[in-house]
Amino acid sequence: xxxxxxxxxxxxxxxxxxxxxxxxxxxxxxxxxxxxxxxxxxxxxxxxxxxxxxxxxxxxxxxxxxxxxxxxxxxxxxxxxxxxxxxxxxxxxxxxxxxxxxxxxxxxxxxxxxxxxxxxxxxxxxxx
Numbered sequence: 552x553x554x555x556x557x558x559x560x561x562x563x564x565x566x567x568x569x570x571x572x573x574x575x576x577x578x579x580x581x582x583x584x585x586x587x588x589x590x591x592x593x594x595x596x597x598x599x600x601x602x603x604x605x606x607x608x609x610x611x612x613x614x615x616x617x618x619x620x621x622x623x624x625x626x627x628x629x630x631x632x633x634x635x636x637x638x639x640x641x642x643x644x645x646x647x648x649x650x651x652x653x654x655x656x657x658x659x660x661x662x663x664x665x666x667x668x669x670x671x672x673x674x675x676x677x678x679x
Contacts, residue, residue, distance in 0.1 A: 562612035584672035585609035
């Protein structure tokens with residue numbers, strides 16, 4: 552059975568419930584969804600662009616703590632409170648994931664925690 556390890560960093564917001572920022576299971580990292588929360592204050596950034604940039608930065612911090620980068624990401628899921636924000640989120644996402652981006656799903660949800668506009672989670676493949 553593969554070892555299961557909790558991954559946590561102060562460079563991303565602390566969990567706001569009974570969950571971990573990420574779990575490493577064997578060669579996989581399963582990162583919980585990140586909102587556009589400032590890790591220093593816990594406050595939600597203003598607007599879809601700022602929240603998306605912060606959510607992506609938070610994910611990069613979690614990946615870094617696990618010894619990974621966005622190049623290790625194999626699957627993402629984006630949750631949007633309003634699908635009309637898709638183009639903005641897609642552009643900012645593309646700036647981070649660029650060439651050969653991971654597989655992705657994007658869905659509109661009824662609501663996100665703390666009134667967030669976007670939440671992004673990832674699965675990454677790590678080295679040994």
